[in-house]
């Protein structure tokens with residue numbers, strides 16, 4: 001298949017060998033599970049259980065609220081210990097409402113929704129309902145509710161479901177393992193999703209550094225005429241939605257539009273597998289494969305983890321630390337988030353837990369920019385980091401906005417490559433946060449202004465109406481007077 | 494300045510790139526040509542080279558100390574040594590010691606630190622120094638000698654070398670003109686290029702370096718090899734060298750075809766003077782050249798054109814240094830007009846129109 005070049009990108013040290021040959025192993029059930037109500041983009045779910053309730057595996061314990069949200073389910077059977085504030089996995093270090101489950105060790109399934117035996121003959125809506133009901137979110141890390149993304153097929157004509165198996169982040173191998181060990185399920189799930197979207201074709205894109213996955217998936221897809229497996233070049237950030245879409249279709253998603261506007265919807269391979277489980281067996285999303293890796297981890301592994309497992313348990317299962325890690329990361333090293341504590345729970349979007357040594361991170365002191373321009377060369381968005389950064393440092397956010405800082409998706413390539421070790425992404429994140437804030441403020445001010453203006457206009461209109469009425473009255477009176485005088489005149493003549 | 498940034502956000506992985514590594518690679522690329530030229534011009538050249546590089550390092554240390562930081566804190570990045578090295582290569586090899594010292598003051602104090610230090614200077618420090626010296630001391634700066642290779646019959650002893658570099662031994666007796674200088678002088682005497690060019694060293698000698706000139710001007714081949722090495726290592730890209738050399742060659746060739754008596758041909762233009770040193774090592778200076786590839790193309794073409802114009806029409810036989818400085822001054826403007834196109838946006842920055850699907 002003919003591929004199209006994407007702009008920029010880097011070749012970080014992939015370090016996938018730490019974990020790529022480790023088969024998925026299941027984590028023994030921990031003593032406590034912590035299910036945060038918000039594990040996804042959108043509104044937090046609403047708890048349906050309270051302290052003391054007994055729950056079965058797969059039972060819905062929190063329901064989605066509003067259009068963009070997702071429900072949550074009990075990952076095992078047990079008792080609700082509490083519904084309370086617990087430290088979240090988010091780098092802010094804030095707490096959030098979390099359901100704590102004490103497993104009973106029986107791992108008993110609840111009555112699950114009936115399997116959809118022939119998903120290709122049911123209405124797309126039935127699939128989407130099932131996906132929504134099963135609490136499935138994007139498992140590549142973004143954690144966007146998958147049902148909402150499947151709904152894009154309603155307003156837009158979707159030509160292609162692009163299944164993202166690029167896994168371009170270093171260290172992470174969970175998608176690789178899922179594709180190698182659960183290929184049939186992934187492909188089945190992809191076809192079901194394509195049916196829900198009304199997409200006639202499925203392309204599964206896998207970076208060429210995963211030859212076994214490509215081979216196994218190609219074999220598994222051989223029987224499906226509308227499913228194609230494509231090896232894509234190893235080039236970070238190939239797995240970014242817009243970049244992958246461009247590499248496969250040659251189409252460049254216009255700024256502020258979605259790939260769906262071009263007829264392409266991108267889903268992660270692990271998400272496809274979750275959809276398959278929900279549709280074929282009625283099983284909601286209650287566990288996921290997490291890569292636990294890094295030089296500071298004694299035995300790196302790909303672990304099938306119940307949602308809500310504290311990260312500490314996972315680290316312990318992998319033999320603990322060999323040395324004090326310099327950095328603890330939730331996700332991949334390029335775009336992941338710093339892990340604030342080992343006590344936080346694994347959520348649906350957690351693809352990796354990395355414990356990195358200082359030698360791996362290679363963090364070094366910042367020195368002055370030498371204008372080498374390599375940050376421009378590598379930026380997949382065609383931005384000029386070297387130019388934006390100084391403006392942001394001087395708090396000239398408006399200039400940075402003009403230079404396109406809001407288009408930056410924090411892929412980290414520029415920071416990675418900079419010979420002066422300037423924390424470029426850090427600046428851009430700061431600017432994006434501030435600009436978004438200003439935007440919200442501006443919207444608020446504008447709304448107030450509009451309301452005030454509207455109010456002013458209303459008053460003015462009322463005034464005018466009053467004046468008009470008054471003028472009419474006066475005119476009428478004058479006319480009366482005039483006719484009276486005229487009559488008088490007449491009378492006097 | 495050198496603080497470990499309390500980076501809370503990703504990435505958590507970095508390349509092995511560093512300023513020091515970049516500078517060291519450039520020095521490595523210069524080494525073969527430099528060693529060969531030091532051999533060709535013997536002890537006086539070695540002394541001058543040492544004085545110039547040492548003076549630049551000392552100047553850097555003094556500037557940093559003046560700003561209240563430990564004197565050696567920025568020496569490690571190698572940029573001052575590189576500036577000194579390039580300056581030494583653009584001086585006449587037998588020039589007196591004070592040209593190197595004065596050059597260091599021009600380059601490091603005035604052209605670099607007066608602007609705020611590494612990364613802040615608008616003009617290439619080594620070229621500022623070279624031009625300042627050339628304008629101030631035209632005779633000293635254009636007194637070339639023919640090669641006196643070490644260990645050869647006409648090699649100089651260390652004592653004589655000291656007399657040349659640190660004393661005031663006059664050089665007139667053994668001075669010689671560079672190729673471009675010779676052609677130019679002959680032209681001003683009414684002798685056409687077609688005739689004078691037959692008297693200069695042949696192209697092979699020019700390529701190898703057996704001719705009069707500054708260290709960087711001779712031995713084009715070794716400089717070229719160093720430049721290709723830098724490209725292979727990804728330190729520089731082809732954009733600047735190819736456009737500089739290409740536009741210079743094109744101008745030379747076209748005008749030579751029109752009037753061979755007045756204009757030297759493209760090959761001589763490319764092989765003589767500081768063309769290779771300029772194209773690969775001077776014009777590609779990160780700090781003073783445009784940051785985007787498109788900008789670098791414009792910049793390179795500009796240098797090629799200006800070099801040719803100055804060599805051909807102005808009073809100086811060699812125009813590379815002036816051309817580089819001229820284009821340096823345009824770098825901010827070039828940068829502004831050659832930003833890459835944003836993903837999903839038009840050149841103007843508007844979102845791309847959505848293609849209507851058939």
Ligand code: SF4
Pocket residue numbers: 368369370371372373374375376385386417418419420421422424784
């Ligand atoms: S990569 Fe770093 S040093 Fe190079 S131009 Fe960009 S910010 Fe400056």
Ligand code: SF4
Pocket residue numbers: 378379380381382383385407408409410411412413414415424425428
């Ligand atoms: S982090 Fe932003 S600016 Fe830097 S390379 Fe990625 S998209 Fe470009």
